[in-house]
Amino acid sequence: MPEGSGPMPLIHFIPKHCRQCGAPLELRRPEFEDRDRLVCPACGFIAYTNPLLVAGAVPEDRDGILLLRRGIEPARGSWTFPAGFVELGETVAEAAVRETREEIGVTIRITGLLGVYSYAETGVVTVVYRAKVEGGVPAVSREAEAVAKFSAGDIPWKEVAFRSTRDALKDWTARS
Ligand SMILES: [Zn+2]
Numbered sequence: 001m002p003e004g005s006g007p008m009p010l011i012h013f014i015p016k017h018c019r020q021c022g023a024p025l026e027l028r029r030p031e032f033e034d035r036d037r038l039v040c041p042a043c044g045f046i047a048y049t050n051p052l053l054v055a056g057a058v059p060e061d062r063d064g065i066l067l068l069r070r071g072i073e074p075a076r077g078s079w080t081f082p083a084g085f086v087e088l089g090e091t092v093a094e095a096a097v098r099e100t101r102e103e104i105g106v107t108i109r110i111t112g113l114l115g116v117y118s119y120a121e122t123g124v125v126t127v128v129y130r131a132k133v134e135g136g137v138p139a140v141s142r143e144a145e146a147v148a149k150f151s152a153g154d155i156p157w158k159e160v161a162f163r164s165t166r167d168a169l170k171d172w173t174a175r176s
Contacts, residue, residue, distance in 0.1 A: 020045040054126040055095035056083030058172050059108050061133040064149040065172065068104050071145035075161035081168070083126060092127050100131070104147045105139035108132060115171050117164035126164040130172070152176050
């Protein structure tokens with residue numbers, strides 16, 4: 001399978017124990033539900049597992065966009081835009097701004113929604129915004145081993161990190 005086209009591995013934490021009482025969870029079909037769930041036989045708690053929410057931004061900087069080469073797994077060494085998991089206590093847009101600052105050192109202003117990228121097999125929903133670089137100097141970080149500017153014509157399609165990266169950058173190039 002060529003680089004960048006494979007699904008991201010399912011990264012969910014599947015709990016083994018009840019977070020209410022600590023008893024081992026069992027896979028059961030609760031009454032009124034249409035699928036098996038992780039159920040606590042001791043206290044009845046149901047440990048639902050749902051998709052994780054990722055926020056990203058495509059930072060536009062005059063004649064191009066800033067992409068980073070990932071310095072950590074998964075997909076280490078491939079290119080994407082800043083993105084990361086939304087934390088409790090922040091909005092999706094705030095997470096996109098924060099991740100961009102943390103990963104490539106620039107501050108951005110969100111200018112619109114680029115798209116929502118959802119794939120059943122990965123269990124991740126990625127919300128990607130369009131954004132303008134407002135300040136800061138692009139810099140590497142623990143998560144970004146390189147940062148570079150790309151125009152719509154020179155995006156490294158064969159080295160993009162994830163399916164969501166490819167799909168979002170396709171949408172960006174189609175609209176720019
Ligand atoms: Zn329990």
